[in-house]
Amino acid sequence: MQELERGDSGIRSVASVQGSLVMFPINEYATEEQKMKWLPGLANGDLLGCFGLTEPNHGSDPSNMESKIVDKGDHVVLNGAKLWITNASAADIAVVWAKDEAGEIRGLVVEKDMQGFSAPEIHGKWSLRASNTGELVFEDVKIPKENLFPDIRGLKGPLSCLNSARFGIAWGAIGAAMDCYDSSLRYSKERTQFGKPIASFQLIQKKLAEMITEITKAQLLAWRLGTLRNDGKATPAQISMAKRNNVKIACDVAREARQVHGAMGITGEYSIMRHIMNLESVLTYEGTHDIHLLITGMDVTGINAFS
Numbered sequence: 001m002q003e004l005e006r007g008d009s010g011i012r013s014v015a016s017v018q019g020s021l022v023m024f025p026i027n028e029y030a031t032e033e034q035k036m037k038w039l040p041g042l043a044n045g046d047l048l049g050c051f052g053l054t055e056p057n058h059g060s061d062p063s064n065m066e067s068k069i070v071d072k073g074d075h076v077v078l079n080g081a082k083l084w085i086t087n088a089s090a091a092d093i094a095v096v097w098a099k100d101e102a103g104e105i106r107g108l109v110v111e112k113d114m115q116g117f118s119a120p121e122i123h124g125k126w127s128l129r130a131s132n133t134g135e136l137v138f139e140d141v142k143i144p145k146e147n148l149f150p151d152i153r154g155l156k157g158p159l160s161c162l163n164s165a166r167f168g169i170a171w172g173a174i175g176a177a178m179d180c181y182d183s184s185l186r187y188s189k190e191r192t193q194f195g196k197p198i199a200s201f202q203l204i205q206k207k208l209a210e211m212i213t214e215i216t217k218a219q220l221l222a223w224r225l226g227t228l229r230n231d232g233k234a235t236p237a238q239i240s241m242a243k244r245n246n247v248k249i250a251c252d253v254a255r256e257a258r259q260v261h262g263a264m265g266i267t268g269e270y271s272i273m274r275h276i277m278n279l280e281s282v283l284t285y286e287g288t289h290d291i292h293l294l295i296t297g298m299d300v301t302g303i304n305a306f307s
């Protein structure tokens with residue numbers, strides 16, 4: 001994820017969705033038949049998936065989602081809409097979260113050719129332009145019961161996927177910061193002012209030294225979280241802390257890098273502005289910067305300050 005996002009946050013987003021938000025829930029929650037049907041194609045890239053949780057009226061509060069499934073015997077009927085969905089109009093399948101008649105959140109796989117399902121693309125984004133973002137619209141979509149995840153109920157289904165994706169973002173954002181740092185280091189050695197490379201000025205060195213220090217701290221945080229995850233011990237609050245911190249330092253590094261590049265930093269000749277714009281999405285998706293702060297706040301005080 002770090003190396004993909006060193007290229008572009010949009011490319012890392014496609015990989016995060018495919019791995020953490022589509023393959024992960026199918027592997028964890030689907031029947032053996034569903035796993036055999038979808039996972040090989042998703043793993044080798046023949047199939048692309050998307051993940052529908054956010055709705056037009058519910059972003060930070062997905063527990064109030066309005067999308068609904070109604071039991072019709074051998075199938076369910078899905079109605080509702082999901083917004084800001086990565087890969088939406090390019091995806092072959094969508095892992096969608098909707099409430100059943102008892103008000104419980106269920107997960108199901110919607111296939112692109114199902115009648116009543118459409119996925120219009122959102123145009124005009126100034127961020128994550130390398131990634132497809134769209135809407136999922138469900139109008140009386142008939143879905144066979146075997147496409148439902150049989151046992152998982154409630155918000156813990158989608159949240160378990162987000163935990164995996166947020167860990168990936170904690171690594172990914174560092175990659176964007178590394179590219180900004182590398183570009184700044186190169187540029188500051190080449191660019192001459194007052195007869196010297198700007199890298200010889202203390203204020204430029206301060207920026208470079210602080211960038212590499214924050215990148216190294218973020219890597220240590222993500223690495224430690226990874227070792228905890230390997231032992232099955234990483235908590236959702238620890239993942240929130242890492243996602244929030246590492247995206248924030250990447251935003252800060254990118255803005256400092258923009259200054260090091262002077263006027264050239266605003267052009268498309270360097271990757272800095274592209275990373276700055278991309279990181280604005282990364283700051284908001286998968287739980288906003290402030291929501292993750294409130295999760296840490298709740299973790300340390302035991303008091304929920306967001307609902």
Ligand SMILES: Cc1cc2nc3c(=O)[nH]c(=O)nc-3n(C[C@H](O)[C@H](O)[C@H](O)COP(=O)(O)OP(=O)(O)OC[C@H]3O[C@@H](n4cnc5c(N)ncnc54)[C@H](O)[C@@H]3O)c2cc1C
Nearest residue numbers: 051052053054059060084085086281285286287288290306
């Ligand atoms: C490019 C992009 C790709 C995305 N991809 C996907 C995807 O693939 N699948 C998917 O399901 N979603 C996706 N999202 C949606 C994303 O997860 C949501 O945008 C995010 O959860 C925030 O929801 P919102 O935009 O509705 O903002 P809101 O929830 O309306 O928040 C607006 C502001 O209010 C603040 N706020 C909200 N509640 C509180 C509170 N209790 N206390 C304090 N402040 C609060 C927020 O921090 C934020 O600053 C994507 C978004 C973007 C931009």
